[in-house]
Amino acid sequence: METINAKIANIRENMMQELDSAGSSESLQALRVRYLGKRGELTQMLRSLGNLPPEKRPAAGQALNELRQEIEAALEARSLLIARAEDEAREATDFVDVTLPPRGRGWGGFHPVVQTMNEIIDIFVGMGFSVAYGPEIEDDFHNFEALNIPPHHPARDMQDTFYLDNGRLLRTHTSPVEVRAMLRWGAPLRIIVPGKVYRRDSDQTHSPMFHQLEGLLIDEDVSLADLKGCLNTFVGAIFGRPLDSRFRASYFPFTEPSLEMDVECFACSGRNPSCRICKGTGWLEILGCGMTHPNVLRYGGIDPDRYNGFAWGMGPDRVAMLKYGLTDLRVLFEGHGSFLTGGGY
């Protein structure tokens, strides 16, 4: 019994000392294992109670259990202290100031050209046109020949393009999709073709890649009046109010007659001789158009004696420039962050 009591006193003393110097929850856990764990000192003593003479067991057992409770209480008290100290240390280093304003996410947005393109598409879809697409890498047949532009036609000069090694080329306009659509769907037909086109051109008002939106309507008894009505309706919708328009005679190999459409300057209506938008002319040139040439219908597999139609091609980049008052086309394609997110240029 004496030896047991001596051992108990010994453990108590050692344990309390070590507890005082335990500074972290890990060292506390180590202590718990050392004394109370499966092979802990106290546990082993409790197990060896059976070796004592029966009359000594109750007193020794009670003393050991008291020590066990004491140790548990001390560990618990110490662990609260350590946890609080650890919390405080963490707060000091991982400090989060919840009163700071959030960093913000920034807004994504559609590119001005895409916005303009989508507006144009919506307007024509509202008039019953379907949207068609074609390849940007074209062949000579669709880009030129089927559009009534034979190999040595001077009109090819206006559309100097990029040729690929395999004889194909980057399309110079969206008109080749007219031919593809006619061959695919036949007449009657009502399509618009938005897309990218390419030419060897680069200055303030030309970019080697730019956008076009083509339109084609084929049916029986289509007239120039239909073309005018359709395009005037479009102009009123895109600029927000009906605008005067005029059609000037022009030339495109794939239309006959060919016209260029000008609209009244939406900024000054011709009343400001120093208008930045129309340069004082009062008119804005917005598209080329005309009645589809019979040869083109034939190339598209459509009988020109039964059907006729009109077509137009316009530049959404130019429409975007007009709408947003830009003077240099190139800003549209430079990817300037502030410009693209509406921060101005």
Ligand code: DAH
């Ligand atoms: N393809 C012509 C160009 O790129 C634009 C054009 C003019 C298209 C008249 C047409 C049209 O469909 O009828 O310059």
